Amino acid sequence: MRIKSMMGMPTRIECIFFSEFHPTLGPKITYQVPEEYISRELFDTVQVYIITKPELQNKLITVTAMGKKLIGCPVCIEHKKYSRNALLFNLGLVCDARTNTCSLEPIVKKLSGYLTTLELESGFISKEESKQKLLPIMSTLLEDLNATGACTLPIDESNTIHLKLIQLRKDPPIVQEYDVPVFTQCKDHFIKSQWDLTTQQILPYIDGFRHIQKISAEADVELNLVRIAVQNLLYYGVVTLVSIFQYSNVYCTTPKVQSLIDDKSIQEECLNYVTKQGQKRASLRDVFQLYCGLSPGTTVRDLCSRYSQQLQRVDERRLIQFGLMKCLIRRLQKYPVKVIRDERSRPPRLYTGCHSYDEICCKTGRV
Amino acid sequence: IVCAFQVLLMGKSGSGKTSMRSIIFANYIARDTRRLGATIDVEHSHVRFLGNLVLNLWDCGGQDTFMENYFTSQRDNIFRNVEVLIYVFDVESRELEKDMHYYQSCLEAILQNSPDAKVFCLVHKMDLVQEDQRDLIFKEREEDLRRLSRPLACTCFRTSIWDETLYKAWSSIVYQLIPNVQQLETNLRNFAQIIEADEVLLFERATFLVISHYQCKEQRDAHRFEKISNIIKQFKLSCSKLAASFQSMEVRNSNFAAFIDVFTSNTYVMVIMSDPSIPSAATLINIRNARKHFEKLERVDGPKHSLHMRMR
Numbered sequence: 001m002r003i004k005s006m007m008g009m010p011t012r013i014e015c016i017f018f019s020e021f022h023p024t025l026g027p028k029i030t031y032q033v034p035e036e037y038i039s040r041e042l043f044d045t046v047q048v049y050i051i052t053k054p055e056l057q058n059k060l061i062t063v064t065a066m067g068k069k070l071i072g073c074p075v076c077i078e079h080k081k082y083s084r085n086a087l088l089f090n091l092g093l094v095c096d097a098r099t100n101t102c103s104l105e106p107i108v109k110k111l112s113g114y115l116t117t118l119e120l121e122s123g124f125i126s127k128e129e130s131k132q133k134l135l136p137i138m139s140t141l142l143e144d145l146n147a148t149g150a151c152t153l154p155i156d157e158s159n160t161i162h163l164k165l166i167q168l169r170k171d172p173p174i175v176q177e178y179d180v181p182v183f184t185q186c187k188d189h190f191i192k193s194q195w196d197l198t199t200q201q202i203l204p205y206i207d208g209f210r211h212i213q214k215i216s217a218e219a220d221v222e223l224n225l226v227r228i229a230v231q232n233l234l235y236y237g238v239v240t241l242v243s244i245f246q247y248s249n250v251y252c253t254t255p256k257v258q259s260l261i262d263d264k265s266i267q268e269e270c271l272n273y274v275t276k277q278g279q280k281r282a283s284l285r286d287v288f289q290l291y292c293g294l295s296p297g298t299t300v301r302d303l304c305s306r307y308s309q310q311l312q313r314v315d316e317r318r319l320i321q322f323g324l325m326k327c328l329i330r331r332l333q334k335y336p337v338k339v340i341r342d343e344r345s346r347p348p349r350l351y352t353g354c355h356s357y358d359e360i361c362c363k364t365g366r367v
Numbered sequence: 368i369v370c371a372f373q374v375l376l377m378g379k380s381g382s383g384k385t386s387m388r389s390i391i392f393a394n395y396i397a398r399d400t401r402r403l404g405a406t407i408d409v410e411h412s413h414v415r416f417l418g419n420l421v422l423n424l425w426d427c428g429g430q431d432t433f434m435e436n437y438f439t440s441q442r443d444n445i446f447r448n449v450e451v452l453i454y455v456f457d458v459e460s461r462e463l464e465k466d467m468h469y470y471q472s473c474l475e476a477i478l479q480n481s482p483d484a485k486v487f488c489l490v491h492k493m494d495l496v497q498e499d500q501r502d503l504i505f506k507e508r509e510e511d512l513r514r515l516s517r518p519l520a521c522t523c524f525r526t527s528i529w530d531e532t533l534y535k536a537w538s539s540i541v542y543q544l545i546p547n548v549q550q551l552e553t554n555l556r557n558f559a560q561i562i563e564a565d566e567v568l569l570f571e572r573a574t575f576l577v578i579s580h581y582q583c584k585e586q587r588d589a590h591r592f593e594k595i596s597n598i599i600k601q602f603k604l605s606c607s608k609l610a611a612s613f614q615s616m617e618v619r620n621s622n623f624a625a626f627i628d629v630f631t632s633n634t635y636v637m638v639i640m641s642d643p644s645i646p647s648a649a650t651l652i653n654i655r656n657a658r659k660h661f662e663k664l665e666r667v668d669g670p671k672h673s674l675h676m677r678m679r
Contacts, residue, residue: 021405021407021430022430023380023381023405023430024380024381024430024431025430025431025432026380026428026430026431026432026433027430027432028432044432044436044440047432048407048408051407052407053407053408053410054404054407078404080401080402084381084404084405085401085402085403085404085405086404086405
């Protein structure tokens with residue numbers, strides 16, 4: 001599985017280099033794969049960020065120059081046994097300047113840690129015979145990380161390096177008790193046993209209609225645990241969130257509803273999804289009319305009474321659910337505000353205009 | 368008003384530049400310099416000297432990669448507005464031709480960008496040369512360097528961090544930068560004559576480099592100034608390691624009395640009296656009375672009378 005970065009470009013490593021500070025020659029590239037990738041000019045431009053002054057040592061540094069991005073971590077090991085009292089080196093990666101390199105950063109940090117440990121334990125870098133092993137190691141690293149995003153490398157009899165590119169995703173939104181999780185793909189796609197116990201326990205109750213509070217009650221799992229488990233599923237794109245279905249809800253279409261006409265695959269998916277069980281497949285015309293019938297002021301109940309003919313073969317709950325999942329429609333929330341107040345009554349707790357109708361229903365046990 | 372001077376410290380890698388700088392300006396003792404790491408690219412330090420003088424010291428790492436950069440991509444940045452170039456040679460170097468090549472590249476860049484800069488060559492690590500060979504070897508090097516440096520003039524010193532020669536060189540270098548040195552010397556002479564001192568030395572307070580002196584007659588040891596700098600600086604550092612700060616000292620025998628004391632906010636003074644009949648107290652009072660006068664000198668008459676002035 002190729003790791004795709006957030007910008008959609010695969011994170012391809014163009015070159016791996018090992019740079020050192022030589023006591024008389026100064027900063028140089030000792031090894032690089034592929035050979036000659038970093039030009040003399042490029043190295044001269046960026047060397048001060050590769051073999052750095054003390055203030056920048058042991059920090060992850062990414063520098064962009066001449067169309068390339070170099071990610072490295074300059075290491076300094078101080079000891080009087082080294083010429084000039086310190087060993088300075090940097091194992092870094094080079095990518096195209098447009099690449100999003102976030103997922104490579106932990107790799108670089110980990111590599112610098114490994115090399116530091118190897119040096120401290122057995123002088124791996126300061127001894128010529130063992131330093132030479134770096135070249136084949138770097139070759140393998142480059143190949144494996146680009147091919148599979150992971151690499152397992154035995155270094156010597158007692159040490160093995162394990163590396164993996166982890167794709168960073170956006171932080172998921174906070175899950176509220178009145179949110180409804182729904183699977184983005186067929187439930188059976190996800191191997192149940194790979195999830196933690198809590199998630200396994202709530203999975204059967206995720207049906208796109210039960211909201212968090214209900215799932216918590218029915219699955220007998222504490223509310224916050226359900227929230228966290230669903231948030232986790234959200235992070236990995238296993239579920240998405242929709243709102244509670246009530247016939248009093250109001251929805252309206254989004255510009256994306258056009259895709260129902262333009263995109264054949266969405267059409268197919270939609271018609272299969274919304275057709276009532278046991279009925280002939282609903283027609284696109286009917287379904288499209290129904291979606292377009294949704295507008296501010298029109299409740300689902302209104303829709304049902306106006307379009308009863310179109311709804312003969314369509315399950316209105318699944319219609320709404322599909323529309324929300326694919327962002328063809330959106331929910332119009334309402335926020336009640338208590339208007340009439342006299343000195344005797346307490347200040348409103350929920351009817352302040354800050355709490356949605358769904359939230360109020362949930363908190364007052366109406367759903 | 369402050370005068371700032373750009374001072375380039377260059378030389379091959381490991382020749383001793385950072386060690387020297389640390390001893391003179393950063394209170395290192397010679398033994399401490401063993402711990403120093405290599406200088407990466409250029410290390411900048413601002414040294415405040417005598418209150419109205421700032422030395423922008425550019426300690427340039429001497430590895431090949433850095434040197435090549437100085438002469439190419441960093442040329443303008445490094446060699447413009449240079450007041451002083453101090454070039455350090457390791458006397459034990461086995462690559463004399465390469466050393467000379469770099470030195471000449473420096474001179475070329477200086478000639479193009481700062482032709483009025485003063486050039487000093489330090490033939491360093493002389494302690495590694497057999498004692499009886501030192502004068503000879505230094506003479507040879509000095510001749511070579513003078514010849515190579517033409518049309519620029521260079522002043523050569525032999526130095527080692529293990530003796531007073533380091534202080535002699537740096538004193539002489541800094542001396543040439545002090546804005547009102549003539550004035551200081553005139554006043555020092557007047558002071559010495561009034562109190563009937565044999566000799567009076569003025570030291571910069573932090574570095575203990577001799578910046579001015581007066582003597583009424585020839586003395587035996589021409590190197591006494593730097594020896595004193597070295598000795599007192601070491602002593603001062605030893606005191607501070609015990610959390611005590613050195614203030615003053617009186618040394619007396621049948622032939623002379625020497626007084627070392629804090630003088631102005633930026634200087635120490637050393638007064639040598641060979642007349643044993645004059646009591647310590649008298650000399651000390653004289654020193655105290657002179658302080659105010661010299662303090663005023665330092666503040667008011669500074670840069671106005673200097674020939675070199677550069678605003679940074």
